[in-house]
Amino acid sequence: MALLEIEDLEVYYESEDGPIKAVDGVSFDIDAGETVGIVGESGCGKSTLAKALIGILPRNGYVNDGTVRFDGDTLTAMSERRQRELRWDEISLIAQSAMNALDPVYTIREQIQEAIDAHYPKMGRTESQQKIDEAFDLVGLDRERQTDYPHQFSGGMRQRAMIAMSLVLEPSLILADEPTTALDVIMQDQILKRVNEIQRESDTAMMVITHDVAVVAETCDRIVVMYAGEIAEEGPASDIFGKPYHPYTLGLKSAFPDIRRSEQDLVSIGGHPPDLSNPPSGCRFAERCPLATDVCRETVPPIREHGGLSSRCHHTDRIDSELRPVSDKARTWQNVAEGANE
Numbered sequence: 502m503a504l505l506e507i508e509d510l511e512v513y514y515e516s517e518d519g520p521i522k523a524v525d526g527v528s529f530d531i532d533a534g535e536t537v538g539i540v541g542e543s544g545c546g547k548s549t550l551a552k553a554l555i556g557i558l559p560r561n562g563y564v565n566d567g568t569v570r571f572d573g574d575t576l577t578a579m580s581e582r583r584q585r586e587l588r589w590d591e592i593s594l595i596a597q598s599a600m601n602a603l604d605p606v607y608t609i610r611e612q613i614q615e616a617i618d619a620h621y622p623k624m625g626r627t628e629s630q631q632k633i634d635e636a637f638d639l640v641g642l643d644r645e646r647q648t649d650y651p652h653q654f655s656g657g658m659r660q661r662a663m664i665a666m667s668l669v670l671e672p673s674l675i676l677a678d679e680p681t682t683a684l685d686v687i688m689q690d691q692i693l694k695r696v697n698e699i700q701r702e703s704d705t706a707m708m709v710i711t712h713d714v715a716v717v718a719e720t721c722d723r724i725v726v727m728y729a730g731e732i733a734e735e736g737p738a739s740d741i742f743g744k745p746y747h748p749y750t751l752g753l754k755s756a757f758p759d760i761r762r763s764e765q766d767l768v769s770i771g772g773h774p775p776d777l778s779n780p781p782s783g784c785r786f787a788e789r790c791p792l793a794t795d796v797c798r799e800t801v802p803p804i805r806e807h808g809g810l811s812s813r814c815h816h817t818d819r820i821d822s823e824l825r826p827v828s829d830k831a832r833t834w835q836n837v838a839e840g841a842n843e
């Protein structure tokens with residue numbers, strides 16, 4: 502049994518134009534100790550998915566259908582109170598705004614101590630101090646800085662402190678929503694690798710949410726690529742980055758600079774994701790896809806398997822010959838938006 506099982510999950514937002522289908526029929530599992538990356542452009546439903554998993558959707562958001570099981574318990578059938586308890590005990594969120602979540606009037610140590618007190622009210626001071634020291638060591642922060650206030654920390658250090666705070670509580674699952682957005686690339690890489698090591702030592706599962714595929718390339722075991730509320734493609738990280746079979750993944754991959762290659766076109770996928778209150782009836786990516794034909798615009802694509810990959814595309818058989826060779830050229834993606842392949 503997987504630690505987290507998501508089955509046909511639908512998470513919608515109420516709006517004047519009808520429900521916004523931010524997550525629309527998403528299914529995947531995360532095993533204990535596994536790191537799964539959720540990637541996709543802004544607005545594809547990544548944060549909504551994370552918020553639904555731990556029951557912190559905004560007032561107009563709701564789980565329309567589907568189930569989420571955590572360690573065998575069905576989260577989607579639980580009261581919000583029970584979900585909250587579980588969230589504190591077992592699932593920890595490192596949110597986009599984590600860096601700013603520290604309270605300016607308390608020292609870092611006091612804030613971590615408070616989190617420990619809330620979770621483990623019976624733990625003595627010596628043990629909790631030991632845990633804080635260990636957590637500081639793990640994220641590479643100097644123990645002597647525990648008595649600093651947040652403003653004495655740089656952005657990167659504040660983020661490390663937040664990660665230390667979530668690790669001290671020993672969750673079984675860490676949800677990291679754009680955990681390193683505000684940091685430079687080298688720092689991002691260092692922190693994620695460190696969290697990765699810690700997580701492997703303790704068998705903690707992790708779900709990393711990001712729009713930057715490079716961030717998750719080395720740290721994740723498996724990648725789920727989301728587009729317009731659906732899973733476009735999923736599979737082992739090595740295949741997703743090495744040889745994906747969904748046009749969107751190819752575009753996304755080319756849109757991020759590869760530091761190992763010196764000469765590279767700056768690629769951006771032309772056009773915009775569809776309106777999620779009225780998504781297209783066929784493939785949601787068709788309008789921006791260089792391979793799209795009539796069948797894509799009319800019929801929901803089947804899920805095709807290529808090795809370990811599952812790709813929701815009508816034309817996976819044309820990827821190798823037609824798209825892969827030109828996927829890193831800017832014009833491949835620009836022409837579509839300009840209607841050149843109609």
Ligand SMILES: Nc1ncnc2c1ncn2[C@@H]1O[C@H](COP(=O)(O)OP(=O)(O)OP(=O)(O)O)[C@@H](O)[C@H]1O
Pocket residue numbers: 514515516521523541542543544545546547548549550559561562712777
């Ligand atoms: N409170 C809300 N009310 C209505 N629609 C919302 C709300 N929050 C998000 N949405 C919509 O739901 C869709 C998915 O948004 P979500 O924030 O989950 O995407 P995302 O992939 O996490 O984007 P980002 O990377 O920018 O955070 C978008 O179309 C967004 O406009």
